[in-house]
Amino acid sequence: MNKNKEQLLNKRYKAEQRFRLYGLSAIFMALLFLTIFIFKIFSTGYSAFQKTWLIVPVTFDAELMMLDQNPSKEDLQDADYYDIALKSMADLDPNANEDQENELKRMVSYFFEKEIKNELLNDPNLIGKTKEVYLTASDDLDQVFKGNYPRDLPEDQRRVNDYQLKIFDQLVANGKVESKFNISFFTNADSREAELAGIASSFMGSIFSILVCLMIAFPVAVLAAIYLEEFAPKNRFTDFIEVNINNLAAVPSIVFGLLGLGVLLAIFQLPRSTPLVGGITLSLMTLPTIIIAARASLKAVPPSIREAALAMGASRMQTTMHHTVPLSMPGTLSGTIIGLAQALGETAPLILIGMVAFVNTIPGSPMDPAASLPVQIYIWAESAERGFVEKVSACIMVLLGFLIIMNLFAQIIRHKFEKKWS
């Protein structure tokens, strides 16, 4: 009898421990996912911040460039650089036949002509001389150099052939291949060529959409929250508004995309693919988030503040505008930033309003077509070229960086400026 009891107790204690372990392992699993996730993104993405350059001697032959004696600046602009560019690549292997010359040309980006031109424009005295010029390596060689490209594949499955690899290895052996910080990733617009593609256009697109979103959502949401929390009578209509707000906060984002497409583009005829439309769509999405945050923070202001102001003879509007609202601002602002961070990461509605269009210029205003950072991630992730994989991860790192900064900022505002009432 006694033994039986002890057994039972042991069993119960074991069950207790097991249950505890389940809980602990659930948390552990969730954190493990997070770690794998971040590790994966960083390990594939960090190499995109480096760019591979080939150092190639270029002879600035005036004759090949069709230049006269003492050319003016404009002559230099209009000169023909293609031939010397081609020649300097072909000179890497003196014995190359025509096919091989073509392959040599493909070792650098199609931008190489421009790069040689810029070199000469910077220093016009180079005419007739030879100088070693940094040329952007093609994205396949870039990947080979970073070790992301399996060299042991059969030749016909590779985009770099054996000949190119041979020349490339010679260059590496001579120290003519260099890896430098990839500035163009931050300054270039999108491009079909992975080695030239950058995030500048989508970054500006994101900034513009977020600004439009902020300018619309913040005032409307704060005013709405003030009304609902401070002035609204309790009746069916305000209940209906509440249900609407809570429901909108949980409506799938793609539905807002359909709203943007069906109303903003089809009925109001706003320009497609622009951050303006994107921002308006996002603002409708962020509205409920900000309203809920602002209401919570208005509710947190103790009634004694209101009563004191009313007792001094302030009207209800004055009480609200002079006392309650300023006191609630830290909470409202941090809620707004969190809402904007959500909007910054949103993709689906922007795809529907056409912000996936290929844009190779940097937008200058919210009325220019643009992509946004998350959409850029989607576009690159869908393209087949290997060079884009690390770009996607790098773009994700930039996006996550912004989200972290925004969330930290929200935390700081909340902790620093929010008054604790007790």
Next chain:
Amino acid sequence: MNLILFTFIVLLGFTSYYFGRKKAYTIQSTKKRLTALPQFYGYYLAIWCAIPAFIIFSLWAIFEPTIVKLLILSDYSNQGYLDDELNLLYEKSKALSRGQFTGEITPFIEASAEKYLSLRSIAQSSKVVIVLSAIIASVAYAYKRISSNSRTREPVEKFLNAVLFTASLAAILTTVGIVFSLIFQTIDFFKVIPLFDFVFGTHWYPAKAFVRDSSEALDPTMYSDTFGAVPIFAGTFFIAFIAMCVAIPIGLMSGIYLAEYASTKVRQYAKPLIEILAGIPTVVYGFFAALTVGPFLKELGTSMGLEVSAESALAAGGVMGIMIIPFISSLSDDVITSVPQSLRDGSYAMGATKSETIKRVIFPAALPGIVGSILLGVSRAIGETMIVVMASGLAANLTLNPLESTSTITAQIVVILIGDQAFGDPKTQAAFALGMSLFLVTLCLNIVALRVVKKYREKYE
């Protein structure tokens, strides 16, 4: 042009504020008592400046295009054109006047383009004149009216109240906008495709609707067996089911652990860390699922002799489940913490262990709230877009094998609407019909979930 006018009006508003306040100070200096603080006199005038400007601006925005169109089309009124042709003519001349027209330029169109331009400039300049004179008249009238005993605070506050009220309508307007944008396209869609075929058909090949000459009349028989949404609905719920299989155990257990077992220190760090998972953009999850999880599962399957698609429902659903973990864990954490301590104490006093208390007392008490949080999670899983677009298939297979690829409502909407779309085409309308069903399903889930959570909260407050 509009921007300059707008800035000018804002400047006018500030000046009238200044003059209003100044008048109040002058009255004050004559030792008369004011009925409101001086700045209210300023606000009062500024409002008198803003209202007419706003009214005229909106009237203009509404009526200008239609009036211009009427005037231009009146040239063609008795030449026997059809309505559609007239619209086309109008659009052509509009495009030409902007220099964006690429087609053949006929003298007719050129003439109306010129007329369009001149009408627009007349409209613009008359707008400027009307707005400015209306503002000046109304401000002057109000300025003359204010005196020592005129009421200014009440009208200003009434106005502010109206502004606040209007802002609170934004939420309703958004909902109305959603329904509005979905319903017309959906109705048009069901005019061509019978509702029955959509809800019970088992073949979904919207690509088939591509091959149509737009000048031909719509032939509904062409679309039989094209827009049967059963595979899409099944795929959506299937992927959501897989996601919940991952999210419910992990989310619920971690919520319970955080609420009942974790020390304050663990809670302080673990909770925000788990919530990071909710802050990661979904497109990032999609990339992760497509690039890492999909190929990993495929390799794993091959090594075990299983045929796994690289775009399996398992990969998309699993990653989606990870995304939903924090929603369930923090909501159930909240719900469990709000169970009154007395219930726990009672159970401990009867000699129950902690886990027995949780399983037999707290869990049943918190069940409505937990169900609510799970329903919100399901609604999120159904509406999730980017993960499925990137990681699951785009062809709609009717399958219950998690290793094969399926498609979802959201993925199909994106597939159909990406790139250019022609309104009035059954294929585009199909996307809106899918959107409508998505909206309705998530609406029901949300309302039920929110009500359940609210009821539960009230019970213990």
